[in-house]
Amino acid sequence: MATLEIRNLRRIFGPTRAVDDVSLSVDHGELLCLLGPSGSGKSTVLRMLGGFERPDAGSILIDGENVTNLAPERRPTGMVFQSHALWSHMDVFSNVAFGLKLRRLPRAEIRTRAEAALDMVGLAGYGARRPTQLSGGQQQRVALARSLVLEPKILLLDEPFASLDQHLRERLREEVREIQHRAGITMVFVTHGQDEALALADRIAIMRDGRLEQVDRPEIVYRQPSTEFVAGFIGQMNMVDGEVHGGRLHAAELSLPVSLAEGPATLALRPEDIGLHRASGEAGARVMRVTDFGTHLSVELHTGDRVRLRATAEPGAEWAAGMHAELRPRKFAVYREGKLCALPLAPGSGELPASIQSLVADQTRHAAGT
Incomplete structure (x- = not known):
């Protein structure tokens, strides 16, 4: 060796x-x-x-x-x-x-x-x-x-x-x-x-x-991709431009809590980290296409502002084109100027590595201007 x-x-x-x-x-x-x-x-x-x-x-x-x-x-x-x-x-x-x-x-x-x-x-x-x-x-x-x-x-x-x-x-x-x-x-x-x-x-x-x-x-x-490029390059990822206002990131009809200064930011969501729930009437995102891969369903959705998202669902779930879904992210990451600046944890996912903790802290301080 x-x-x-x-x-x-x-x-x-x-x-x-x-x-x-x-x-x-x-x-x-x-x-x-x-x-x-x-x-x-x-x-x-x-x-x-x-x-x-x-x-x-x-x-x-x-x-x-x-x-x-x-x-x-x-x-x-x-x-x-x-x-x-x-x-x-x-x-x-x-x-x-x-x-x-x-x-x-x-x-x-x-x-x-x-x-x-x-x-x-x-x-x-x-x-x-x-x-x-x-x-x-x-x-x-x-x-x-x-x-x-x-x-x-x-x-x-x-x-x-x-x-x-x-x-x-x-x-x-x-x-x-x-x-x-x-x-x-x-x-x-x-x-x-x-x-x-x-x-x-x-x-x-x-x-x-x-x-x-x-x-x-x-x-x-x-x-835990450390840059926006890595987030978009590895696996499937929904990348959505948004705006931080009042302690929340607003993107693609979603409003998520973040500890960031106000300004533009990019939301990153893995398809498997988006929970889908039936919406009443025509509220929520519209299902455009469902593909059955056997182990999971791939669900393509369009939000009201025409943002295209992809989510996954359990095999056998009753989703079809034309239905409407409420989106409930289980985990997401936020990037600003191409760098990771917020990474909430999914329940039970444990602590972030020290390198990622340091990176997020640095980006948060930079975004806050401190």
Whole structure:
């Protein structure tokens, strides 16, 4: 196992700061996911970690050793690419053993380690096959085995499942997590898929325009997003412009208590945090569409001022287009100038993390002008 430390990393392409002063630490055996939209800089960070891109500033340390200027083959890292990058003229065993042969290890050791790596990824007995005889998922496992066989301290994965169908992605990400636990290896995983990040990661680092927006455990990132961008990027979220007046936030026909100075603010509501209750007559929001997903109903609503909201309801609930609903938020967050400034807790949800408490307190003081 190994630790990774990134200090003030920067990469500039012409007028674009692809990576702008990024600092991160990854613990022994941790799986950190770099998540963000296209162009956010996550893959550039990963390529700099692997030595395939040279940073313009900053440093990269593995187990305290500065590897910033080392070539890829001299770093204790392994890289798994989206494209598999397998040699079609070699069989599976030769693909996996290639790096060991370059190290001029004894033939018996090469065979033992290559077969063990194939067994670890569930491909024991596939060594004689050609990559073209394998499915996409099997090819990605070969690419994973080829990196693991070199026993890297840090394994880097650059959207390795992007070309696979959803069912296969879900299966492989669980297998990668099991392999990571068995091998006890430190991993940095790049993806733009939120489901992958939430399912795989010990922590998620969300990037935007080359900078870090939030780094935290998946449940914190989902339930307590620290910026408006993260709130809108992770999962489904209703974002509604409103106004604070008289100690209450007024938005989309809702009036919610907040401890904020008067002025504009943005209300954030998860669909699952909106309680729906039948309204009398035509009061409340109008149901426009109901979609049954089996595990829940997705209910699309329009308020009287034409704000579109999405809520969820229990399967079998009797909601249909044309009905009217009273909205009762169970939990919500409030953002001002893109930053979290109020985050009421749902009953029984416990204390906020100290970092979030501090952030909310700072934003509240700033909003109050104190």
